[in-house]
Amino acid sequence: MASEQLLPAVPRWRPSPPREQSRPGHAADDEGPSDTASDVLGGSLRSTDGFPFGSGSSFPPPPFAPMPVTLPRSRTSSSLEISVENGAGAVPAVVRETSLRRVDQGVVLSWEDLWVSAAGGKAGRVPILRGLNGYARPGEVLAIMGPSGCGKSTLLDALAGRLGSGVSQKGDILINGRRQKLSYGTSAYVTQDDVLMTTLTVREAVRYSASLQLPSGMSAAAKRERAEETLREMGLEGAADTRIGGWMHKGISGGQRRRVSICMEILTRPALLFLDEPTSGLDSAASFHVVSRIARLARREGMTVVAAVHQPSTEVYGLFHGLCLLAYGKTVFFGPAAETNQFFALSGFPCPSLMNPSDHFLRTVNKDFDNVTTSVQSIRTLIIISEIFLVNSIPNHTLH
Numbered sequence: 001m002a003s004e005q006l007l008p009a010v011p012r013w014r015p016s017p018p019r020e021q022s023r024p025g026h027a028a029d030d031e032g033p034s035d036t037a038s039d040v041l042g043g044s045l046r047s048t049d050g051f052p053f054g055s056g057s058s059f060p061p062p063p064f065a066p067m068p069v070t071l072p073r074s075r076t077s078s079s080l081e082i083s084v085e086n087g088a089g090a091v092p093a094v095v096r097e098t099s100l101r102r103v104d105q106g107v108v109l110s111w112e113d114l115w116v117s118a119a120g121g122k123a124g125r126v127p128i129l130r131g132l133n134g135y136a137r138p139g140e141v142l143a144i145m146g147p148s149g150c151g152k153s154t155l156l157d158a159l160a161g162r163l164g165s166g167v168s169q170k171g172d173i174l175i176n177g178r179r180q181k182l183s184y185g186t187s188a189y190v191t192q193d194d195v196l197m198t199t200l201t202v203r204e205a206v207r208y209s210a211s212l213q214l215p216s217g218m219s220a221a222a223k224r225e226r227a228e229e230t231l232r233e234m235g236l237e238g239a240a241d242t243r244i245g246g247w248m249h250k251g252i253s254g255g256q257r258r259r260v261s262i263c264m265e266i267l268t269r270p271a272l273l274f275l276d277e278p279t280s281g282l283d284s285a286a287s288f289h290v291v292s293r294i295a296r297l298a299r300r301e302g303m304t305v306v307a308a309v310h311q312p313s314t315e316v317y318g319l320f321h322g323l324c325l326l327a328y329g330k331t332v333f334f335g336p337a338a339e340t341n342q343f344f345a346l347s348g349f350p351c352p353s354l355m356n357p358s359d360h361f362l363r364t365v366n367k368d369f370d371n372v373t374t375s376v377q378s379i380r381t382l383i384i385i386s387e388i389f390l391v392n393s394i395p396n397h398t399l400h
């Protein structure tokens with residue numbers, strides 16, 4: 001089908017012109033390699049220590065203002081069908097409705113030239129993320145994927161302002177195009193581990209959390225109603241009166257536990273939701289259930305969702321709007337998830353027939369598979385082609 005005509009306009013990352021490679025007092029080799037791919041990416045260094053959710057003292061938070069990007073507005077009834085190609089033709093079509101809310105009231109999160117490094121190594125610092133660019137938009141789910149150790153969690157933590165001590169960050173992370181702190185309740189982070197009270201029922205746990213998290217000015221009845229509404233959104237009505245349980249007493253399933261954890265974090269209706277491995281430990285059916293609920297919520301609430309995901313099934317992959325594919329701390333692909341197949345095919349790595357596309361992407365960029373030399377070379381090639389691909393695509397939209 002002519003999915004391009006139906007797709008909402010997705011602004012593609014347009015890299016800024018390369019800036020100076022280093023600043024006085026900043027050794028370039030402290031932060032990243034000077035290999036071919038890095039040169040092509042124009043990895044420049046700009047210190048924004050303490051930013052974005054840190055001190056903010058040198059950048060007083062301006063008022064929340066939407067960025068000048070073109071977004072689909074107030075479409076309430078239309079729906080989109082997007083198919084994921086796997087080389088053998090289109091595989092399960094995924095219905096993606098547009099947001100029921102005005103998505104321009106949400107949060108556009110963007111990052112530019114983001115570097116993260118940790119203490120260690122000969123130079124004193126080991127680079128983890130190397131000059132990443134990207135964005136996440138309201139009403140959409142952006143998946144961060146890549147082989148183990150490529151920096152998915154680090155990127156998620158950097159965007160959420162949760163980097164630990166000993167890890168430093170440089171580059172811009174912008175909220176609606178500006179450097180500003182997120183106010184309380186604007187963002188939420190669901191960790192990989194479900195930390196839940198095993199003796200409570202699902203309803204009790206969510207109500208308890210609502211009474212603690214929701215504003216004191218909200219009536220008890222309104223808080224209860226919010227808890228019930230959130231349980232329904234996550235499809236937990238059937239399990240509401242089941243004890244959560246633990247290793248001693250069997251309770252709800254793993255997928256339900258994940259959804260309870262997500263419930264707790266979305267009670268405040270955050271504009272920005274970070275999810276670390278929302279499907280870890282779940283089978284493909286449970287994974288699909290969890291991610292489809294999240295995608296539906298994102299659409300309905302105009303929420304911006306960023307999720308680090310390990311190895312999604314074809315069906316789960318089809319629920320993502322955007323993909324940020326990393327390897328060795330660099331962006332290999334950033335753009336609409338539905339276009340990744342085309343990108344890999346154009347780059348000389350077509351997805352074999354009947355293969356799960358995300359398996360193919362990960363296999364292609366994973367040095368642990370096959371011949372290491374070939375793989376490293378293919379990643380370099382992909383990074384270089386990625387830059388050319390992005391520069392030449394949809395030049396009408398930029399984030400600045």
Ligand SMILES: Nc1ncnc2c1ncn2[C@@H]1O[C@H](COP(=O)(O)OP(=O)(O)OP(=O)(O)O)[C@@H](O)[C@H]1O
Pocket residue numbers: 118119120128146147148149150151152153154155164166167
């Ligand atoms: N605080 C830290 N200090 C030193 N190295 C770190 C730190 N945090 C992360 N790293 C390193 O950075 C790299 C990326 O880690 P990260 O956890 O972001 O990867 P990941 O893609 O999420 O991996 P996985 O899929 O296995 O969870 C790893 O090599 C890790 O050891």
